[in-house]
Amino acid sequence: xxxxxxxxxxxxxxxxxxxxxPFEVRRGLDALNLTNKVKPGARVxxxxxxxxxxxxxxxxxxxxxxxxxxxxxxxxxxxMGSHGxxxxxxxxxxxxxxxxxxxxxxxxxxxSMATEVIGETSYGQxxxxxxxxxxxxxxxxxxxVKPHTSFxxxxxxGLCKMLTIGMGKHAGAKLAHSxxxxxxxxxxxxxxxxxxxxxxxxxxxxxxxxxxxxxxxHLAVCGPREFMKTDSEMxxxxxxxxxxxxxxxxxxxxxxxxxxxxxxxxxxxxVTGRVMNQATPEPTERQFKRIFVRDLTPxxxxxALGVGTAEFTTRRLVEKIDLHKTRVNCLxxxxxxxxxxxxxxxxxxxxxxxxxxxxxxxxxxxxxxxWIKNTLELGQMLVSQALLAEAADMENVExxxxxxxxxxxxxxxxxxxxxxx
Numbered sequence: 001x002x003x004x005x006x007x008x009x010x011x012x013x014x015x016x017x018x019x020x021x022p023f024e025v026r027r028g029l030d031a032l033n034l035t036n037k038v039k040p041g042a043r044v045x046x047x048x049x050x051x052x053x054x055x056x057x058x059x060x061x062x063x064x065x066x067x068x069x070x071x072x073x074x075x076x077x078x079x080m081g082s083h084g085x086x087x088x089x090x091x092x093x094x095x096x097x098x099x100x101x102x103x104x105x106x107x108x109x110x111x112s113m114a115t116e117v118i119g120e121t122s123y124g125q126x127x128x129x130x131x132x133x134x135x136x137x138x139x140x141x142x143x144x145v146k147p148h149t150s151f152x153x154x155x156x157x158g159l160c161k162m163l164t165i166g167m168g169k170h171a172g173a174k175l176a177h178s179x180x181x182x183x184x185x186x187x188x189x190x191x192x193x194x195x196x197x198x199x200x201x202x203x204x205x206x207x208x209x210x211x212x213x214x215x216x217x218h219l220a221v222c223g224p225r226e227f228m229k230t231d232s233e234m235x236x237x238x239x240x241x242x243x244x245x246x247x248x249x250x251x252x253x254x255x256x257x258x259x260x261x262x263x264x265x266x267x268x269x270x271v272t273g274r275v276m277n278q279a280t281p282e283p284t285e286r287q288f289k290r291i292f293v294r295d296l297t298p299x300x301x302x303x304a305l306g307v308g309t310a311e312f313t314t315r316r317l318v319e320k321i322d323l324h325k326t327r328v329n330c331l332x333x334x335x336x337x338x339x340x341x342x343x344x345x346x347x348x349x350x351x352x353x354x355x356x357x358x359x360x361x362x363x364x365x366x367x368x369x370x371w372i373k374n375t376l377e378l379g380q381m382l383v384s385q386a387l388l389a390e391a392a393d394m395e396n397v398e399x400x401x402x403x404x405x406x407x408x409x410x411x412x413x414x415x416x417x418x419x420x421x
Contacts, residue, residue, distance in 0.1 A: 008401030028221020040071030052261025081173030259297030266306025
């Protein structure tokens with residue numbers, strides 16, 4: 001197989017000035033006049049999810065400090081469904097990997113998978129929420145708002161999804177996902193979030209939107225009755241800032257890393273076009289004929305949900321998979337397909353050669369290849385020579401590197417660390 005030559009391009013994605021997170025969180029909390037609601041000694045649970053959100057630690061630490069100033073006793077509780085292997089310690093370990101500890105945020109981490117039934121939906125299904133949230137005097141929901149990887153709606157990933165899935169722990173998340181088939185994602189989220197807001201003392205929410213550089217571009221603090229409206233408005237902002245691969249009909253997408261800190265699906269389906277969820281149809285056009293994913297991030301703690309959306313991978317990635325954590329997350333989300341292990345190779349050259357041999361081209365040197373760090377960081381990418389003419393004609397794409405051979409080492413592996421944000 002002849003390999004294509006490649007060159008670096010810069011993908012210019014809109015990016016507003018970054019938000020001063022502590023300042024905006026404090027200003028938003030001030031506007032809610034919480035002194036009339038939070039009494040001295042009140043125990044306040046603050047949610048912490050499993051995603052690698054750049055300013056999540058700063059936002060949580062600011063909320064903690066603010067609540068302490070009101071005389072409250074805040075604590076941080078994982079709100080990540082079944083992630084971390086659905087165990088108390090596993091979820092605490094995941095927060096540690098994300099830099100969220102008692103030392104960094106100023107409040108204890110209370111990780112428990114215990115749940116309670118707090119009500120039911122209009123179609124008779126129980127609503128299950130983590131006991132720590134139910135027993136707290138107040139709950140502050142902190143989450144990033146972004147397009148969901150499997151579902152489309154007026155609200156997707158954000159504050160309401162945290163109420164519905166994250167705060168439900170393993171049992172609640174599994175119940176919610178099982179209802180998406182019959183009732184649809186948005187209806188289930190609206191139903192369960194409504195019950196939670198009626199039965200749990202939700203104090204307020206902090207919603208963050210990141211740009212393609214993973215910097216906070218927008219931030220909103222709101223009361224619980226404004227969660228739906230805030231999620232919807234912030235989702236539209238997130239869509240406008242989201243990075244995409246600007247080329248169509250690509251023979252092979254090479255992804256350096258996947259992981260839960262990058263996307264709930266390991267590789268964001270909004271980028272890859274691989275949904276693999278029976279409750280949501282696949283896109284009518286496939287942008288990438290083949291996907292080769294090279295590694296799993298340490299922050300994933302072995303959870304490789306989403307690896308099944310690629311056809312090719314490496315032995316080093318497979319050896320990092322925690323089969324239990326991956327199975328639990330896939331079954332909870334009702335997406336066993338996403339845990340399938342692709343063809344695994346000892347070296348990158350073999351994987352790329354076999355991938356290109358299956359896309360119907362006679363001359364591999366003319367193949368259309370895109371190489372990215374991950375599906376979150378898309379400001380730079382390497383593209384094959386067959387795409388350079390298209391790149392030169394695109395208003396927001398700039399060719400910034402010289403054409404070169406694919407940089408395989410003596411073992412046939414590609415380097416890492418070629419991309420900057």
